[in-house]
Amino acid sequence: MASIEEIAATLRTIVKPGMKPKALRAAVRERHPDAHKKDIVRAAFYALTEAPQTGEAALADLHSFALSERGSDDTDGEVKLSKKRKKKNHASRADGHAAH
Template sequence: MASLEAIANTLRSVAASGMKPKALLAAVRERHPEATKKEVVRAAFYALTESHGDAPQHFLDLHGFAITERAPDDNEPVKPAKLRRKKKDGKVGAAERPVH
């Protein structure tokens, strides 16, 4: 299994302006055939955060790839998870209150 840093370096070297996400994923998988899509997306975010003075257009291409490919399905946007409130322990409901 290739390291995240190795995949990120590959992404930096193969990413080109206007490259489609599927083409970028295919180019990375030529060099790292065992890499999963999830690992490649993580490496794209890593390449963005750990960049060393690359061209601004290069950032936009990697960012666009990482954002679009993180969705579970290509046609569905990522939906934020709805937070649930925790019930407080120790509270007695109205039906259970003792009558005095």
């Protein structure tokens, strides 16, 4: 499996202004087929913080990708609650309180 540094290097070379998250993930997976979405997102943050060498517009897109994808699921893009939070929300609803 590729390291975060290797995936970050790939991201720096392939990211272009206006690139969609799905296209960015697909391009990374062409070079690193075993990379998980979580690894790609971590590598995006790493690429932003450790060695930004691309243009400003590409960095903005990489930043947007990393932020939007950090809590989403591969299949539907929804953020899933942890089991602990689900139980807490379920208990609040059972008591008649609305979950916030």
